[in-house]
Amino acid sequence: MRDAFAASSAPVSRGFLSMSRRHPQNAAVRLGARSLVIVGMLAVSATFASMHKAVTIDYDGRVETVGAYGHTVDELLASQGVDAGPDDLVQPGLDAVPSTGSLIVVRSAHDVEVEIDGEAKTVRTTAKTVGEFLATLGERGNGAVTSGSRSDPIGRDLLRVTTMKDVHISVDGAMQAITTSAESVGDVLAEAGITLAPLDETSVPQGAAAVDGMIVVVSRGGSDADTVTEVVPFDVTEVEDPSLPEGHRVVVQQGYVGEAVTSYAVKILDGQEVSRSVVAQRITQEAREEIVHVGTMTIADVVVDPGSARAVAKAKVADRGWGSDQFQCLDKLWQKESGWRVDAANPSSSAYGIPQALPGSKMASAGDDWRTNAATQIEWGLGYISGRYGTPCDAWAHSVSVGWY
Template sequence: MVGGDGVRRSSLTGRWRLAAQAAILATVVGTTGVFALAHKSVVLDVDGEVRTVSAYGSTVGDLLDFQDVAIKDSDLVEPAADERATDGGTIVVRTSRQISLELDGKPQTFVTTARTVGELLTALGPRAEGAMTSASRSQSLGREQIRVSTLKTVHVAVDGAIVTATTSEASVEGVLEHAGITLSVGDAASVPLGAAAVDGMLVLVTRAASGAATVTETLPFETEEVKDPYLPQGQRNVRTSGKVGEAVTTYAIQTVGGTEVSRTVVDRTVTREPRTEVVVVGSLDPSTIKVDPGSSKAIAKSLAAQRGWGDDQFACLDLLWMKESKWNATAENRSSGAYGIPQALPGSKMASAGADWRTNPATQITWGLGYIEGRYGTPCGAWSHSQAKGWY
């Protein structure tokens, strides 16, 4: 009986030991599985410094924390920090900083992720479309203060009429030249010619006193706004700049005691007809653009976002490349040799973005976005040029 109890106890102890070992093994296997699932190899692009890294975490933010990449609320992170991280994916981080610039004559400070003048203009939004700058759009932002003159409306009272000009000229003198208003010797403006042009400002031009019966006068131009369903809402472009006309007018002047008391038009000959200013106003809702996950459009939208281009700019990009290639990576213009989604001419230009330029939409899109930024600043700038000239 004693021996029987000992065998029974030994058997029970063995079962408990096996159960404990099984539990420990399950815990180890489970933990290892979690680590295996959490481990990621990703391409990390921080302010243009690109490297492939190994990290642990389930979200983009986890992976950045593992790599000691600190992010602020004002930084750009694509995909977003709270999105699920994918093995083999790409994480782009553009850190924000404070910069100073002169915007329409006023010093201002901005917090932005922009690294070039072109990216800065994009960050300023639709009002900076068509803006004039003191530096090339491709120039890196540094300590040198950048001067930006945005599209604005300036009113000029001259020769009894009001001329309204829409322009990105930086100075009052530039606005007058843009509108074709010439100042003669002795003429004066109510605002110094070198002063910054500001949206909504009024400039009064006073002509020098003259007793002549025949004078040359300014004829104001009209402004026409045209809605464009192929331009995103908020975008405004000057399709045709307005120019004042000129007329030679002969007056009958009546004086009393040497002082002019009345002036009557005897004859007026128009020597130059005014040119109507045409301003295009976008009416396209960017939210109507359909993007299928994993498609070339989805790749382009993500890469455009990494440059700071939002839905309005992507809408222009979609229109541009739909016109050029219908987003076909193997589209070829046999007469010109233009190739791919952006219709690079020649197609071999895209080799600078990757050796697989003939077949890889991402390579073509990367090259195309760089081309657009360097030459036109934004997709909407390229699209406006394409609408006006038929090419970009």
């Protein structure tokens, strides 16, 4: 090969030399032009090389590592024929500049038919499961009751959701607020501990659907009796909790109204009551204070070591369409439970692994290597959280409230 290259090179060299002898100016011009072409080709090659990146694209759960071209996430996706729409979820954002080895998650939006608090509607969402859809409802989805399991795919059947809502009840001269997932007005009154007598009436039928912001007026019926049974409203105390995400509310103690038997002196003019005053009152059931923890924790992106169990969990959290706030809650939860150790074992309860499965053998449903593989344990743990609580923040809130999840 070296001899052939030398033999083929000799005539070229003699050509350049003889050309320079006969026409020195033309040879210089041609040599300069060829140099510019070579420089241009090198510049283009360098540009294409800088745009080529090996990235992993997770498109609706289909994961593939590809060689793509582009500076931004948008350009890299376009080079692979992925056209992200305005309603699609893309992490990191379309304008972000990823590096080789980055993970790009795309969740495409689609229309689903849902019934929320009795109202049928079509909703456009990137959620793939019932639990993920509830997470998109924010605070309304916390504690919501659904017609299907949180792990069920969304869109297969009509999804009925009864969300958490604030209902105000005006009863016995007091306004009582209650946060509830009850479906009907009658259920709300029963949950609040309000007993209706046969002649009592409500401003909204008891069978009507309960909706957020509703005001229900309870009118006591009966004769002009001087002694009546009344509710005693409960107080609500809010406590700031830096361990909960900002804006997240957790009822750590449910409030209940009390009851009292009150005797009145009634003044009547022309058959109409014009005033009454309390003569005596006997408390028959004490009201219980409601205690609500309000989160103040600032949401920030958690930096993790590449290749660590936390890094694997962060990628899997993004794969489920959850944001940085959910990973921050998960990080606190499993740091508390196991310190992120794959072999963490509780001798008193037989709980095992990063998510502290009880017993640890439950994780075999995610893989035979559940005793030693962090990815297997994390996959099982996220599925458990999704099915039981909906999101890591809801699981963390439960742990804050009762000490376990």
